[in-house]
Amino acid sequence: MPIVVPNDGIPAHARRLASEPVRRADLALAFSESGASSVEVLVEGKTFYPPMLADVASATSSVHINQFGFRPGVVGDAFAEALVAKAAEGVPVRLVVDRQGSDPEGGSQAFYERLTGAGVEVCVVRATKARSAVGPLGGGGAAAWNLRGLGHIDHRKVAVIDGRIGWVGGAGIEDHFEDGRFHDLFVRVEGPVVAQLQLVFVAGFRWLGGPIAAADVDVLFPELEGGADPVPAVVLHNAPGSYRPITDAIARVLDEATTTLDVVNPYVTDRRMIRRIEQAARRGVRVRLFVPANANNWACAAAQQFHHATLLDAGVRILEYPTMLHAKAFVRDGEELLAGTCNLEAWSLRRFFEIDLGIRSARVAAQFDERFAAPAEDVSTPGRPLSGGKERARAAAFALVSPLL
The missing domain is CATH 3.30.870.10 (Endonuclease Chain A)
Incomplete structure (x- = not known):
């Protein structure tokens, strides 16, 4: 059964997720329609990567990215540099990546060691490993059985900046989305619907053992205005289970x-x-x-x-x-x-x-x-x-x- 979270109850639900162990069943979040103060469709990496990087550069309170494919290259290195710079400023930077899509413990290991060494907290979905470490990458977490997670790859591509700006699309942070080989898009939103994206990220990060203090929730979920003419919008999230x-x-x-x-x-x-x-x-x-x-x-x-x-x-x-x-x-x-x-x-x-x-x-x-x-x-x-x-x-x-x- 899904967990129905009313829009005015999102911060309270986030505090619970920050304070208690998160189970896979807690990821089945159901939202009612919210609103966006702005919506923009951006096509091709050469169009959506620059404003996404600009949003990261403007962050003052948090940068959250959930990305299936985040690998070294021209585009990946530009994002890594931006995330490292934010972490150096003291802005919390949290990242969820998929093992298959990003290979953080294989071919991309040096790339991710640079990120974690700079203070970026990285959690990995390991859907092809029967046993895997729990907690942030490089944190030395003990291995645990992952049988219920097998086959459930994390294919999401999301960025949430300061809890105020959200990005959802089909492209990885990879060169072939920027140089014309792959044709894709992102949708950039602002307004109350961003809180739904933020809660999905918080739930997934905590499920993977990533730390978020309950005292930090208010910063992650600022008051958001729908604008004079809000656009009806809702976040839909398939997590493993019967709720899709x-x-x-x-x-x-x-x-x-x-x-x-x-x-x-x-x-x-x-x-x-x-x-x-x-x-x-x-x-x-x-x-x-x-x-x-x-x-x-x-x-x-x-x-x-x-x-x-x-x-x-x-x-x-x-x-x-x-x-x-x-x-x-x-x-x-x-x-x-x-x-x-x-x-x-x-x-x-x-x-x-x-x-x-x-x-x-x-x-x-x-x-x-x-x-x-x-x-x-x-x-x-x-x-x-x-x-x-x-x-x-x-x-x-x-x-x-x-x-x-």
């Missing part, structure tokens, strides 16, 4: 679309979600499905292409982006945007840690179309049904095992 609000929200968006539906995703293999996209088109919704022309996961690409003929027959416009389209977003009827980290495949929908922002705003939906969808459509090529027998047989085989991909 992002999965439910995606299904609802697909089912409730009446006029237009944009689906942007690199890995579209879940049969139930694909069926929903097909049904939307068959009831007259104008559906655009944006996918990469050459996905970096060839098995998922083959499984997805198995469904192209059915989707095209239903009236779905499949648009294949020329480089590795990696963004994950859904826009319903030009009035609702769901964007974040969740892919349309079994691991994201049911097993991984994922996080999305749900935003109800025609203005934000129009901004998404102007900055992402319309330019992507201009350079994309139409998807096609598979033709050759060998090609179809291969795709059918991968579609059959898609729940395992």
Whole structure:
């Protein structure tokens, strides 16, 4: 069962998490709709990394980053330098990374030793290790069994600055998101909804053994104004277990679309979600499905292409982006945007840690179309049904095992 946290009860809940041991069940947080005083959709690393770094540089009370892929490189080194500088100023810097995505104890070890040596507190999700250390990286925590955590990779990409600014998107802190090889986006928000992002971070950091004093909670959760015309917004967070609000929200968006539906995703293999996209088109919704022309996961690409003929027959416009389209977003009827980290495949929908922002705003939906969808459509090529027998047989085989991909 989820833990329902009212918006006015977020600081009190954070104090409890800071004061008591946090179990995995405590990560299933359910929020009601809040508001954002500003929302901005930023496309491509060259567009979103500079303001994200500027926000880090402006931090005065805390920098919290939860990142699947944070590795050394031009981009990673720039962020490391910014985090080290903040820690040197005495600003608490806390970081949660995934072992598979960031490799902090392998190829990236020297990179992370620099961070921890400078005072950055780093906690690691080790979803592929049966036994793993508990507590911050380099802290010498005792090893414990991690059987219930196996397979539950942390795929989230979030930054929270001073409890006032939030970033949610699909990109890692890695060079291929900045140099054009991967096409992605981030959504930057300010206002009361940022408190929900902050609580998700606090819960995860504490679950991994990271220290946060109850006395520091008030600093982490400042009073936030919604502005003169707040945008309705909510944080949706899939944690391992039966409560999967992002999965439910995606299904609802697909089912409730009446006029237009944009689906942007690199890995579209879940049969139930694909069926929903097909049904939307068959009831007259104008559906655009944006996918990469050459996905970096060839098995998922083959499984997805198995469904192209059915989707095209239903009236779905499949648009294949020329480089590795990696963004994950859904826009319903030009009035609702769901964007974040969740892919349309079994691991994201049911097993991984994922996080999305749900935003109800025609203005934000129009901004998404102007900055992402319309330019992507201009350079994309139409998807096609598979033709050759060998090609179809291969795709059918991968579609059959898609729940395992």
